Amino acid sequence: xxxxxxxxxxxxxxxxxxxxxxxxxxxxVGLTGTKYGCGVAQCGACSVHIDGAVVRSCSIRVxxxxxxxxxxxxxxxxxxxxxxxxxxxxxxxxxxxxxCQSGQIMAAAALLAKKPKxxxxxxxxxMTNICxxxxxxxxxxxxxxxxxxTADAGGIAAxxxxxx
Amino acid sequence: MTxxxxxxxxxxxxxxxxxxAAASGGLALGLRLPGIAPALAQNAEPTEVNAWVVIRxxxxxxxxxxxxxxxxxxxxxxxxxxxxxxxxDWNKVTTESITAGQNLARKRVxxxxxxxxxxxxxxxxxxxxxxxxxxxxxxxxxxxxxxxxPVGELKVADGVITHAASNxxxxxxxxxxxxxxLEAPDPKGIKLKDPKDWxxxxxxxxRLDTADKLNGSKVYAIDVKLPGMLCAAIKDSSxxxxxxxxxxESKIANMPGVRRAVxxxxxxxxxxADTWWRAKSALEALPIVWDDAKNxxxxxxxxxxxLRAGLSAPNNNGEWGNGDVAKxxxxxxxxxxxxxxxxxxxxxxxEPMNCTARVSADRAEVWVATQNxxxxxxxxxEVSGVPLKDCEVFKHDLGGGxxxxxxxxxxxxxxxxxxxxxxxxxxxxIWSREEDMAHDFYRPISQARMTAGLDADGxxxxxxxxxxxxxxxxxxxxxxxxxxxxxxxxQGLYEEPxxxxxxxxxxxxxxxxxxxxTHVPVGPxxxxxxxQNAVYLExxxxxxxxxxxxxPLAFRRALMSKHPKHLAVLDAVAEKGxxxxxxxxxxxxxxxxxxxxxxxxxxxxxxxxxPEGKLKVHRMVLALNCGHAVNPGQIAxxxxxxxxxxxxxxxxxxxxxxxxxxxxxNFDTYQIMRLAEMPKVETVIVPSHDFxxxxxxxxxxxxxxxxxxxxxxxxxxxxxxxxxxxVKLV
Numbered sequence: 001x002x003x004x005x006x007x008x009x010x011x012x013x014x015x016x017x018x019x020x021x022x023x024x025x026x027x028x029v030g031l032t033g034t035k036y037g038c039g040v041a042q043c044g045a046c047s048v049h050i051d052g053a054v055v056r057s058c059s060i061r062v063x064x065x066x067x068x069x070x071x072x073x074x075x076x077x078x079x080x081x082x083x084x085x086x087x088x089x090x091x092x093x094x095x096x097x098x099x100c101q102s103g104q105i106m107a108a109a110a111l112l113a114k115k116p117k118x119x120x121x122x123x124x125x126x127m128t129n130i131c132x133x134x135x136x137x138x139x140x141x142x143x144x145x146x147x148x149x150t151a152d153a154g155g156i157a158a159x160x161x162x163x164x
Numbered sequence: 165m166t167x168x169x170x171x172x173x174x175x176x177x178x179x180x181x182x183x184x185a186a187a188s189g190g191l192a193l194g195l196r197l198p199g200i201a202p203a204l205a206q207n208a209e210p211t212e213v214n215a216w217v218v219i220r221x222x223x224x225x226x227x228x229x230x231x232x233x234x235x236x237x238x239x240x241x242x243x244x245x246x247x248x249x250x251x252x253d254w255n256k257v258t259t260e261s262i263t264a265g266q267n268l269a270r271k272r273v274x275x276x277x278x279x280x281x282x283x284x285x286x287x288x289x290x291x292x293x294x295x296x297x298x299x300x301x302x303x304x305x306x307x308x309x310x311x312x313x314p315v316g317e318l319k320v321a322d323g324v325i326t327h328a329a330s331n332x333x334x335x336x337x338x339x340x341x342x343x344x345x346l347e348a349p350d351p352k353g354i355k356l357k358d359p360k361d362w363x364x365x366x367x368x369x370x371r372l373d374t375a376d377k378l379n380g381s382k383v384y385a386i387d388v389k390l391p392g393m394l395c396a397a398i399k400d401s402s403x404x405x406x407x408x409x410x411x412x413e414s415k416i417a418n419m420p421g422v423r424r425a426v427x428x429x430x431x432x433x434x435x436x437a438d439t440w441w442r443a444k445s446a447l448e449a450l451p452i453v454w455d456d457a458k459n460x461x462x463x464x465x466x467x468x469x470x471l472r473a474g475l476s477a478p479n480n481n482g483e484w485g486n487g488d489v490a491k492x493x494x495x496x497x498x499x500x501x502x503x504x505x506x507x508x509x510x511x512x513x514x515e516p517m518n519c520t521a522r523v524s525a526d527r528a529e530v531w532v533a534t535q536n537x538x539x540x541x542x543x544x545x546e547v548s549g550v551p552l553k554d555c556e557v558f559k560h561d562l563g564g565g566x567x568x569x570x571x572x573x574x575x576x577x578x579x580x581x582x583x584x585x586x587x588x589x590x591x592x593x594i595w596s597r598e599e600d601m602a603h604d605f606y607r608p609i610s611q612a613r614m615t616a617g618l619d620a621d622g623x624x625x626x627x628x629x630x631x632x633x634x635x636x637x638x639x640x641x642x643x644x645x646x647x648x649x650x651x652x653x654x655q656g657l658y659e660e661p662x663x664x665x666x667x668x669x670x671x672x673x674x675x676x677x678x679x680x681x682t683h684v685p686v687g688p689x690x691x692x693x694x695x696q697n698a699v700y701l702e703x704x705x706x707x708x709x710x711x712x713x714x715x716p717l718a719f720r721r722a723l724m725s726k727h728p729k730h731l732a733v734l735d736a737v738a739e740k741g742x743x744x745x746x747x748x749x750x751x752x753x754x755x756x757x758x759x760x761x762x763x764x765x766x767x768x769x770x771x772x773x774x775p776e777g778k779l780k781v782h783r784m785v786l787a788l789n790c791g792h793a794v795n796p797g798q799i800a801x802x803x804x805x806x807x808x809x810x811x812x813x814x815x816x817x818x819x820x821x822x823x824x825x826x827x828x829x830n831f832d833t834y835q836i837m838r839l840a841e842m843p844k845v846e847t848v849i850v851p852s853h854d855f856x857x858x859x860x861x862x863x864x865x866x867x868x869x870x871x872x873x874x875x876x877x878x879x880x881x882x883x884x885x886x887x888x889x890x891v892k893l894v
Contacts, residue, residue, distance in 0.1 A: 016420060016442075023441035027395075032387035033380015035563075037514050038597045042831035045514060074380035086378045093370050093797065096805060097235030098377030099384060099514040099563030124840035130831060132514050132564050133235045134808025136842035138801070 002062045005069065007076025017063025022046040024062045025073060033074040033102045037130065044129030047103035048073050054110035074102035077109060085109045088146035096133035103129045108143050117147050211340040213302055214348055215273040216246055216295030219340035223323055225252040229259050230267065230274035231284040232535050233373060234565035236860040237798035238284035240371045242292055244794055248365040249296030249357060252336060253322040259372055264537035265556035278536040280570045280688060282761035282858020285794055289856055294351040303336050306343035359792055359853055368797030373561070385533040385560040388520045390590040394423060395440035396582050397447040398593060400432035402602050403460050403824035404683050407431050409453040416446040425450055426585050434582050440594050459683040459824040467609065467682050467821060474632035474678040475503065475613040481679040482649040484659045487672030492626035496617025500711045502704055504614065505885045506696040508819040509607035509689060510834060515563020516600040517575040520592040521583035523548045528555045530579060533562040535570040543573040547580040567688030571640065572605055598829040605687025606819055608634035608653070612700035622712030624723060626672040629657065629700065634686050635679045653677045655693035656760045656865065657701065664694060664760045667730030668723040684821060690809055691864035694760030699886065702756035702869035707882050716755055716873065717743050729852065730757055733764040733787045736850045741768025741785035751782060754873025756866045763790040763857030767870035773878045777893040781811065781871055786863050787848040791855035800847040803863050807845050810867025812837040818887050
């Protein structure tokens, strides 16, 4: 049994306390935007926010999450994909297969909440999630775009007609 | 098409629209799950003009896509090609996937569904464009009939048909029902647009499939939920070729949510539970006795020795060449000799292998990420015993493919076999990452011995390349090996033009393949064979140029006059990559060119190596001639991605065999390059507009050799074995 606050809603779950938060979110709450990639906190596909900080939910046990912890998943980042990170991702056509992008977006949103004008070095340090399609260049550019950085955004021009 | 067939197909078409709308999910249905969504909730019925084009009364053009989308952008590119000929409003285009069952039922009207080898667009471009053009012609004819005017007097733009003489206009949405009743034009008689006149194709339009990747609403196969569904975790013998002796189900019987443990084939055990996490936890607690006797002692060192022996074995499994290499080498003023090697590699798609299957006595279905839905259908029918016509494959966009999810469909077979033991109950099988890494069809391991002869002026007079390693055909397609000859492993070194041609002219040349198979299953891998062979050829050419005292670009150019397309791409990358221009202190360049998957690629890499031996790749410029460039924006995305995929293999990629099994089972030991290491990538597309080449794979092969050649320039020492994590650079 666990009580979790996810995206502003309280969920009472019949779940063993050693269940990873990821699988509680996916299989007991039914929110599948948060992805399984490795189960060992390496890839970041399972990234969610707890009280505003990005965490890898595959490696946090439900029993270690407090009722008062505010969990936000990709589904709760904005009601209509209007978060500036989501808009920048759309403007630069960042996703390819898209599987890792929930985690990438959550990592970027947490970075910008902490550092509104990140440098390339900040992005290097914060954006450690794996993308096998190799969208890294556009991720960097999109983080700069979401931040409103006017400096060179990795040499990627937004496709015609795209604005933030 | 005759009227009789037309009538028959009309009935099936109507049914098709309902089932396909249900199956396609996506935009039209607010992302309902394929296969269980109710029939179309719209009041007005959409009209199928032909197999490729459905027009809704609200003017939405639904373009049907038969190929799989795994991030490579084929869906958007194919839609652009259809829309270009259709002359519809791009802003009103949406897409839907067809299913393998529908394709079968309609006598493969959509052609093949397989998506691999960078063929998604180049193989289907002709018939999808004809499909779009045929629909346009029928829509125009319907308007002409209604207005009683010659169709030649009509004009169409953005789905609006006009007749200037009578000042009338109508729309595709209005005339579609009448158009669908007309006889389709003979596709062969259709004149397609000159690509010079393209307005939609050839443009860097944004992808059509981005929105639901931004908010978690996209339903990948791993996200499938069906009523009454159970979940399965599986463990196949970690030693390839091993078998299950026994397992003790009583030890997990009381664990939460567990239903049963079942044997899957001879080599695997699955636990079925109400959630996947519970199934996986129980599987880990399940005692299983394995028989590893057959291959349990195999290890990487012995495999490497076998390959090395093959480099000097008397016989080969295929060769081509010209002149007399042995004689020319003996007479050469100088010879250069080097041996190279590349390891097994896993695909490591971000979405691990998974499949949901439901099997009853008279119906079998799977929900699956597949690069070949028809192979999935065949696997489903074969394992379930349900006839093909009663099987269906609901294809989900893939969370990465890279060649892993093609013809083998091992995970579909497993899910079907488990589901057979739970009649009527949907079973979602998910592989753990460890299972995914332990049971891949790996990129084949190989070594190469390269020998060159230079004359007194430093000209290349002889080249002998012998590649020894594992054969993909031996694992997946043995019938393709005829008389012991297997050409596939020489991809990129072919004499024949068109797909993967060797780009140099050497007076005395011999390129050969020696097959040495192991107990490890191998298969396609993004850019397979060209990746390894480009390392061997292009790093060696650099070493030979160095031995000749010549500039690597000039040395190559002198060998390429008979291969103008290879040369043009090399020249393009040299220019945009600033070859020969000054660099900051400590930064060095490397260059490479190669052909594969129907396209010509070249790269310039800029790297530095610190005094401690730490490598940094600063910038990579890649040039690609893929013939026609359907969406330059997406081509650039593929090139950028290919750098990440190729650099990961260069820096870290290695699956090592220990005790008969793979040693690297997760991303902690199988490192993937992260954003911080991504160089600045510049894509130079130089289409020659006279052929159709691939895009997803071709550029990967030049990534490693360009970087390795830059490292040689920086350190003076060649790197001959990958990955770099095992190499001390200084």
